[in-house]
């Protein structure tokens with residue numbers, strides 16, 4: 001009976017631990033990009049910074065995909081970003 005109790009305890013500890021680590025990596029991945037203007041953490045797909053309202057992405061004139069405004073050319077079709 002003691003062994004069964006230990007296995008259940010280990011399982012609970014494992015479940016709590018794995019849930020916590022999932023939460024952490026999820027939030028870190030969503031907020032690893034910084035605004036080039038104010039340094040505020042932003043999500044990868046944000047078009048405008050929620051803090052300083054600066055434009056982060058604009059539509060490529062060649063293919064219409066949203067690309068980072070600081071890039072000099074489009075990584076999808078190589079059109080110059082002006």
Ligand SMILES: [Zn+2]
Nearest residue numbers: 035038049052
């Ligand atoms: Zn900003």
Ligand SMILES: [Zn+2]
Nearest residue numbers: 060063074077
């Ligand atoms: Zn393009």
